[in-house]
Amino acid sequence: MLLRRAFVEGRRIQARHPLRPRSSIHSRTTSLAAQPTQQHVNKPRESTTLQVSDRAFIKEIEHFHAVVSAGGKTPRPAFNRLRGCVGMLSDASSLLQEPSKSLLEEALLRLCRSPYPHDCTIVKDGLLMSAQLLGVAAADYAADVFNRLVDKSDVRSALDWLWVTGKMSGIDVGYALVLAPWHRLLEVGAGNRNEYLIANALTKMERLKVSPTVDTGRIIVAAMFRSASLDKARPPPSYDTMKHLINLFHSAGIPYDEHTLSVIKEGYTDADEEIGRRVELLYTSTLVRPGTGLSEARMHEALASTAANGTRKQVLRQLRRFQEVGLRPSEDTLFSVLGGDAKIDDYEYWCKTLGVSGGSKAAAKVMQNVLAAGGSSGPRLVEFYQHERNKGYTVSSYMLHFAIQALLSSALAAPSERAVETALVLYRDFIREDDAASPDKDDHSRRKHPEPRTYQLLLRTLTRGYDKKYLPVAISLMDDMRRFDVDLDPQTTASVIILLMRACPTPAESFEAYRLLGKPPDQSDKPNLDEEGYNAILDTFCKLKTWPDGIPSTKHFFQIVTDMRKHSLELNHKAYTIIIGHLARLATAASSAPSVLETGDVRTQIAKSIARVHNHLNVNSGFTPDVALWNQLMDAYQRAGCFTEACRIWQKLFATRTFNNVSVSIIIDACAFNQAYDMAVRVFTGLVDSGYPMNVRNWNTLLECLCRLDRIDEAMKVLCLEMMGREDGIEPDKESIRILLKFAAKHGQEPEVRSKIKRFLPKLYYSLQSEMGWQS
Template sequence: MYTWCARTRLGHNVNHRLFSTPSTVTRHTLANARGNSPRRIFLAAQDIAAIRARYRLPQQHHESFDPPVSGPSRLPNEQEVLDDLTSLAASGRTSDLALLHTVLESFPTQCNLEITASTHAAIFDSFIASGNSSAALRWLETMNTKPGQIPPSLSQWHAWIEAFGPSHQDTQFPSLFRSIVASGCQPTPETYSVALNAMFHAKHPPKETAARKLLCEAHQTGVPHDEIVISSVTEGYAARRMVPVAEQMKVFYEKLYTRQTNLHAETVALLRRAFAQGKHRATLEAEKLRSQGFIPTPPTLHVLLADSISADDIHFWESTLQVQADVHAWLLVIHNCIQSTRSPDRAFQVYKDYIASGMTPTSKVVNPILRLLCMKTLRPPKECDVDRALLIYTDLFRATKPGEPSAVIYNTLISALVSTQNTRKYFPKALSLLEDMQSRGVEMDSMTATSITILLLRSSSTPTEAFQAYKRVFRGPDGKLALDAEGYVAVLNVFCRLTFGKESIHTAIPAWEQYFEIVKDMREAGYPVNVKVYSIILQQLGFTATKIMRSRSQAPEEGNGNQSKVEDVVDILSIQRATRRIHQILITDAAIQPDTIVWNTLMDAYQRAGCLRDAYRIWESLWLSRSFDNASISIMADACGHAGAHAEAVQIFPRIVKSGFKMNIRNWNAWLECLCRLNRVKEAIEVLCNEMGQNGNVEPNEDSIRVILSFVQDRLGETEMKKRIERHWPTLWKSSMSLGLAL
């Protein structure tokens, strides 16, 4: 029997906050749930036992609690009851959800407890907060059958779609709307807009068939024509760079709702023909029609403005028909102006007329204008257009509430700011936009966050500034991490390739220490850090070392050349220290199992930085473990050739040939070049004529001839060496002659 029968009410007087004042038993559990992202809170056995004991519910036979929990010394208050319910909901385990239903079902019958909409709302919010999509959906579908028999609200359905819609298959949305109707709610244009926005927040945009099906369902169920619905589709596809699809969808949607009576259609057509003959003729015709009982409506304006590109037409028809233009009418003219003229000046003038008419700027109105102003073709957008875009944004920011402007608008603006040549002027504005975005709680999906981070990185003037830009974005305003695993890899790729200034290569050395701070964030976010992360920075260090070496060899002998050489030496030493430090981090990283690729990348970085001994030690390790590959061989050939290391070269390559390892043509050509760089041209010709093509070895190609001839020129015995190559490889020599290699 249930013995706790005090009457209480879990209703509007309970000012609950999810996980705000948990009971003593669950407080430590719920505290652990306050993380950066929604997750389940699995209650301990003692917590479940305490909840059962608090309400004198019988223990389940299969549960074993240690230590046993004694009965309560007092009746739980309303907040404690609500905390217990939300804790069970947040856990999400089958047994905990069963206990949740037991608590709800027992109290109304045994204790005359009144369950209200607030009770159900608290439980549903707990499902949402813990990321339990299936439990939250089942709760909405069955709310009116549970104690209290309270149907869900449409806003709760919207909350479910916003939270879990992006992970919902787009083909499942029609069945979701059937569930909404079955629960007693009638979908509105906002419902379809929320659903369509969720579909476009998924990793891949919805298929055209799925979007069309949802639009058809909205029309068939009696949902009125609304710009908010089709704008969700057109802006969604436009943001994914599928503009033709967006335009087709708009045409499709408009056709669904063009069911005007023949009389109205004929009347409007008459007005359009009159307007084509002049405004005076149109005015006379409008007065005549009104005297005959014609009552114009906002949709009348929509038809009359179907081809208009100027705000003057809006003002004329407003005055003539005495009907105020709505947002849709202005959107028609804005879209027409953009598509017909592609003129930022004309579009901006329409926007100014829109504001002057007392209309409020919204994301849907300004988004197409901003895209035109910030459009990048072969050149970055003009500064005057970017400045106009910022003025429009200021109006929009003042007119909107938290959650707006949309992430798409911020992405458009920031992309334009950092693509301009005047980064000193616009970089602070880009950071200010990012702060506005965070203050408004505008959520970024991972793709948007990655894009914005990369844009800010590329506009930074120092490594420190770039790192601070990354820190501004990597965690959203709600504390959630903004980047996913792919986003981190993309950011790392860009960060290590940043160059700050063209005068000195010193400023181009990768900021490897801050690079690994980002890697640390990636690891703490729970994303796997693999060998690719190490290969990215090592490869860039190697490329930078090569640039410095080339600069060093091309520097003039006198004047400023001496200072350049000093800087180059400092740069090379910095790269050498960085490479050795990363090598140490790599071998001490317990989560990494280095493979041949990363060892090759490290070996190549060492050899490019002039650290032959370090590269040779890695080679020896690969050789002894028989884990080298063809790339390893080519890297060591380059290393020995550029370092003048003949002793090491003759240790490596004869051993490889004797081992039976099949070197490819690139390996042989690298070996030929190595010998030539070591001033062993005759040995290289011996390899070309007596080893290549023999004993199963690959035959030489035109590149083999090219390598040797580039070192034979102007040498003593040049003619004899060429004749020897011709005798051994006459066909190849003839082919090389035709390519101009031997001339």
């Protein structure tokens, strides 16, 4: 009864004091402001009444807020009392003021979450009342509330408000039925990785018939990754997060989009690329559908990514999905699904699954994988190559190369003659088929031809032996290369030159073969050989079996070196090392012959060749030999019996302090073999006086030198006195003992030497006792 009486009284008061429009309030306020004194004097009672009504209105807002906050199920009476007070407000107070405005909005937002439909009706009435009090349109007020909530990142309240106002009928709140506010809400929620809000928002959009678009997906994904790009410590979204998001897109009808996929790929580039690949695969497989604009090339790219990192089952599932949206299997599809390590069995499986006979690109990939895996794959690959040829499609030059590589490449041994012949048959069949298929024999640009590396492999194989029967084959290969405009790379050029040089009957003809192919027609042209190729040719030139007594012509050798320098190739120590090392080996072989008298003439010729190399070093102003090269030249001289020249090199090195421990061992060894005791003493004295730190090998060389000069007692003094207790830490080793015992045994002094070793070097003696079989 009391409530009924209050309601009737409220209606009576409202009828007596109708609410004025905002325009009249403004005009009234303006006029009152212009005449403040008159207003105060003439209407004091009305002012007191207005203050009481304002307080009542504020009190009712607080009461309404308290009822709603308490969770009561009947907030309608409190709202009706509030609305009843509106009629009593003065014109000046008709604008909703803070903090009452915030309390009223908070109460309305709480009611937005209510499960009871009549509470949503209160929200509608409250929205209209607030808009009327503020003098704005209901749609504008609703949009303003939403925007302020989003600005504060209160996305939950913003979603509830947008949802409830979107369902209202009878008033214009169409702002909630367009994409713009939903996109703004989703962007903020996705930036905070709020998966619940995204799912809830997409569901409510569907119920309100607000259809998401491609832009909706772009905005969500971009916001998800933007937070990681702004905060480097924050990782990109996890795989589970993106999986949930992509499933939401699928349910909401958001289609596949290339731009969105690019954002995903870029987002994982500097983080976890494996997760990025999985997300990319899931996005493409889940959202692709007819008419999304996904090209076959993009489908093949996705299949290749899955095949490289996933399982066959995953590839098959993705393939079926793409076939549903229009993918027609082709050779490119076959290539894509093979993966990074597919073998012949995988190739055959996918050919059958796709209904494709095969393809040269995919077959070449499989052959390359088989070769990379190693093992005895030659016969199997050749059989596979022949089988693919019989299918009718045109085999590629890559397939030919891999088949020939399987026959000829082996790290263990040179290929057999049968393998070489088979490789040449495959090559000739390929050329013959090309000639038959080409409509224009003169148009080489439209014809396929073997790879340059195939020619290189064939020619290198033919250069391994000295059988002249392959010389015509090599020439025919070179003719084919010219016919197909295949340039000889430096390595292939060197291989061909080496083959021809070995096949020529005389050194002069071998040199001409080099001049024919090694030098470009014009001096300004790019050189046909690189540094490595020149060194290989110089080595082959020195080792030609046609040289008289094996001694190469230094004149022709340095002509090749001159050509090398003319083409601005660096002349390094390798070229000199090649010929000096070869001459040193010849000198050693000549000195160890059964009769030195028979080889004396040969050693003389070798010595003269070494002297010519030495002279070339002296006059070559553009090249500075290092100590290693001087050591090699000194060693070559002493091996050829030119001890005086070896001593001169040592004296030069010693005077300039450019020698090393190797130099010391070489000159002392030379003194030993040339019975030059005085020179050995001078060398040793000079080293001691200069304080040069000799190593153990130098000392052992000195011991051997003294023993060879029949000075075993002196060697024992060096061992027991000079080498013991040194400040540089050098001590005799087992090799020192072995050297002395070896020569002592030849002169019948072994017991005496062993006794002294046992006395002065007991530790070494006992360490060798069991090894040498000595008795105690």
